[in-house]
Amino acid sequence: MDGTIPTGQLGPVLERIGAICAEKGLRVANVFHAGDGNLHPLILFDINKPGELQKAEAAGDEILKLCVEAGGCLTGEHGVGIEKRELMRFQYNQTDLEQQMRVRNVFDPLWLMNPAKVFPLEGRIAA
Known part of the structure; x- marks a missing residue:
């Protein structure tokens, strides 16, 4: 860690x-x-x-x-x-997380790269 x-x-x-x-x-x-x-x-x-x-x-x-x-x-x-994905909510507010997910969607719209990592599991937003 x-x-x-x-x-x-x-x-x-x-x-x-x-x-x-x-x-x-x-x-x-x-x-x-x-x-x-x-x-x-x-x-x-x-x-x-x-x-x-x-x-x-x-x-x-x-x-x-x-x-x-x-x-x-x-x-x-x-x-x-x-290990740390659920703690992301502790460091970032929902608006920040959604913005980060929008950036990810640009590069990986199907979320195929390293799935279920970084963002809380229910956090994926629509492309």
Whole structure:
């Protein structure tokens, strides 16, 4: 996962990431590009423990929302994909999303390229 933040927010955001994971009984290893605010928090969990994956995914969502709240965005270099597509509503309002979909329609009117990625599933608009 990756999210970005303004570099001046690095300290407070890293502190909050640690707290988010601790609240869920998880540990985190923060890897990041300090110079450009690109964060790669590695949430540590045991896949063999029931509920751990769900806790890790919930922590990831909270961390990405924190990035947006801090003045950053959902992704810095890894794209949106399936993992972040429902969070697009947190960063963009409906008007912004519709405009982005209109641009996509120009280049891919049948939505064949990378289907079901980037935009919330019910988000596709008519060409």
